[in-house]
Amino acid sequence: MADIQLGTHTIKSYGIKVARFHMYDWIILLLLGVIEIILNVIDPFYRFVGKDMMIDLKYPLKSNTVPFWAVPVIGIVLPCAVIIGIYFKRRDVYDFHHAILGLLYSVLVTGVITDAIKDAVGRPRPDFFWRCFPDGQEVGHYSCDHPSFFLVYDNVTTNVICHGEKSVIKEGHKSFPSGHSSWSFAGLGFLAWYLSGKIQVFDRRGHIAKLCIVFLPLLGASLVAISRVDDYWHHWQDVFAGGILGFIVASVCYLQFFPPPYDVDGWGPFAYFRMLAETRNTVQGSTNTNSLTSRPSEIETVYV
Template sequence: MMASLRYPMKDNTVPSWAVPIIAIVVPMIFIVGIYIKRRNVYDLHHAILGLLFSVLITAILTVSIKDAVGRPRPDFFWRCFPDGVPKYNNITGGVICHGQRSVIEEGHKSFPSGHSSGCFAGLGFLSWYLAGKIKAFDRRGHVAKLCIVLLPLLLATMVAVSRVSDYWHHWHDVFAGGVLGLVVASFCYLQFFPPPYSKHGVWPHAYFEHIHQTEGERNIQSTTNANLHHQSLSLDLSGSNEIRTPSHALDSMEEGSRAQ
């Protein structure tokens, strides 16, 4: 309890309303920018779906775990005793919190960090997305590409670290939140896109399925046209034979009449 006296409540360096902007709006800007440049509607559609699924699933898991675990935040002492004077029950010896009820309830939601999980869910998906678009794992040793891929993760890490410096989370909470968000982002990306190191890692699965389907339809159409052309040729040949047969018969009849 005395250790908590060193951690008075502090304002958030990154407020809660900034998390959706960092986790959703920032990746969306890159996704729309790539769509404007390359004009692939399949990529735009599935990238937005994957991003929203990643953030939404991570948020649901984070809130569920927070309510189930109920771990106190590092500044819980000051939430319980805003004036810094602890109070205890004279009979039972239990702690008597005299702070605001909502503040105390929020103080029991330390594990895992929602800021960390949300930012790693959105920016982690962006890292996967950029890795596929710039072909970061093409085995050519471009370090600059690797730096571009790591920039979103660096931003998410800075947000996570700020939660420890603000005494809102333990480092365990931040680490667990980051791992949770990154794992969910990875699953959501691979659900819609091939791995970035794949030769087809640039575009989503649906785009290549569309290409294969289009090629199949073209092959079927070309085969049908070839069959129709072959049938028309055979009909022309049979028609010419039918025309020639009566002409030969007439010639023979004329020759017969002349012989008589």
């Protein structure tokens, strides 16, 4: 295990240096944020929905148990609060910076992939009927004699013709995969990895309490995902795929910056141990140089 020098590398002393070294990573992160905004603005693929398909899409239109604004709080703010708390305890800017950067990458990469798939697939939500027909009227046809009636299915393709609010219908074509599920597992999944390294859950001492702590974020993400099925905003396949996607991205992003939690150095980031190795090599190099320059004077002293 490398020599531990906690408390000597703070945000004040090394923060700017570390951030500059990862300047391009932060720029790419901003670009991912812009892409995420664009993917939410553009229209998704409006998949064919026939009359027979509507039978399975008549679940009630409910409000969200976990509102949209709460997802960033759960997936970003909560893990950041834990990371900040650990920083104040350890005072290690390398750990703090790489944890924040890894977390943001985990969430944004997951968000971009999720919304790109949503827009490309265009799967209707379980409550699509009520988005399409807010008044519940599925029958009727439009004619000059009865202008109050609507043509609800195309006479040629039999595709549904919705008369609901455009933004509500647009959102109704974004079922697969679940964004709540993927974002929650991306953020809380990263937090689970992070905690498992910090409390050394795989230290072979058999402390089940440590394992329970690691499972808490995953349980929270699972409950968020389940709420999407309970609210009839997603099919179970959407939630399952979103959770798998989020956790895979979280795992890749964490292991990009940190050793596996079962590693002997699993409690700190790669950059921290690389810094220690470089410092040690520099000290050894200067020591060897001083040793070589001192030998001629020692010899001269002996023979004078």
